[in-house]
Amino acid sequence: MNLRVDAPPRAQIRRFGRSQKWVHRTTAALMGVCVATAACLYIPQFAELVGRRELVVRVHEWAGLALPVPVLLGLASRAFRADLGFLNRFGPHDRVWLRAALHRDKRRASRPAGKFNAGQKVYAAWIAGATLVMLGTGLLMWFTHLTPIQWRTSATFVHDWLALTIGIVLAGHIGMALGDPEARRGLRTGEVSQEWAEREHPLWRP
């Protein structure tokens, strides 16, 4: 006789398909390369450690140029486009979520969220815009002989300060992920537990 009492199988919900997982992975890897090479170009101690300035510059430039590519390829996937739709649209509950976040109100009831919460939506839109600004200013710095004199200095100024801002915001993004293993599992395996989905994203109807 089998005396083992079967634990009730934990209900799993599909959160992400292959396209979303791979877009996130490749974007994260490219962003990682951009940040690491930027650190080697910018922070004196790392610059001293690594040197090889020309090679580092080349890697940084090409990784930056490739950064939007995964998202553009992802547009071919219906599931990815649907997620972009969720990220784009803000409903009344998102206003409630953002207000609660501003007041540091952590109660579940005051944080209603669909598939993505309002914080994730704002982050996604901002990082997409910031990446494009970095790309534009980066190209101005790269092809210096194509643009007028003042543009390059101005582009460098925006590129430097936005890089610092992105570094801080990205650290926040990674910090949040580190604090939520189930969210990470969602992006790793594509599945999350029913219980997590109901708690974190009560308005999400998969």
Place this chain on the structure above:
Amino acid sequence: MNSEQPGEQPGKPIGRRVLLGTLGLGALGVVAAPTLQRGLEAFLGSAADKDPTGLTGLLPNGGGFRYYSVTSSVPHKDAQNYQLKIDGLVSRPRTYTLADLRALPQTRLVKDVQCVTGWRVPDTPFEGVRLSALLDAAGVTAKAGAVRFSCFDGAYTESLTLEQARRPDVLVALRMQDKDIGHSHGGPVRLYVAPMYFYKSAKWLSGITVTEDVEPGYWEDRGYDVDAWVGKSNGRDDEPTS
């Protein structure tokens, strides 16, 4: 998005607006950069003077020098093993040790340092031997028209016309900011070309070769101007440093 209808109402396309807004701010930033940069440099420059942590040095335009090297590692040289070789179109080729250079008359200049990537360090003292003095001692021959510099990092090269090299504000520098030049600033001996962008001031100087014509240096092979006058080259309009 029918699947979300019972829970989440679709709502307004605010994500798109945030994205476009970020793009717009970026463009505005580029337009307003000259003004913003002037203000920030003034503020951070004064903050950096009172900042014991040195963290302001990591901020963009936070003042101070940045370390650029084109190789992965640079050997360390000191008074024991440092040598500066002067050769090429000269009648008296010679190799100087650090002690030899220190024994020659020293010139001290205090001027701004301007990097072609934008940073500027005001009123930086450099001290060393006038390049013209070394060239005169070596006896430049009649055919000579330019000077080529090489460095003990094994990769970096620079060059000047003979006329530029003989300017009184071009030094073979032994001291910077009233200290012996440390390794990370190109010590023990670096070139200092006061009126030009700082890439001309080659670090870790180990060789001076007099040649007929200018041979473009490391960065110049990669698109920088050979005649690198501050404010009149590389598409920049910085205030001249010398």
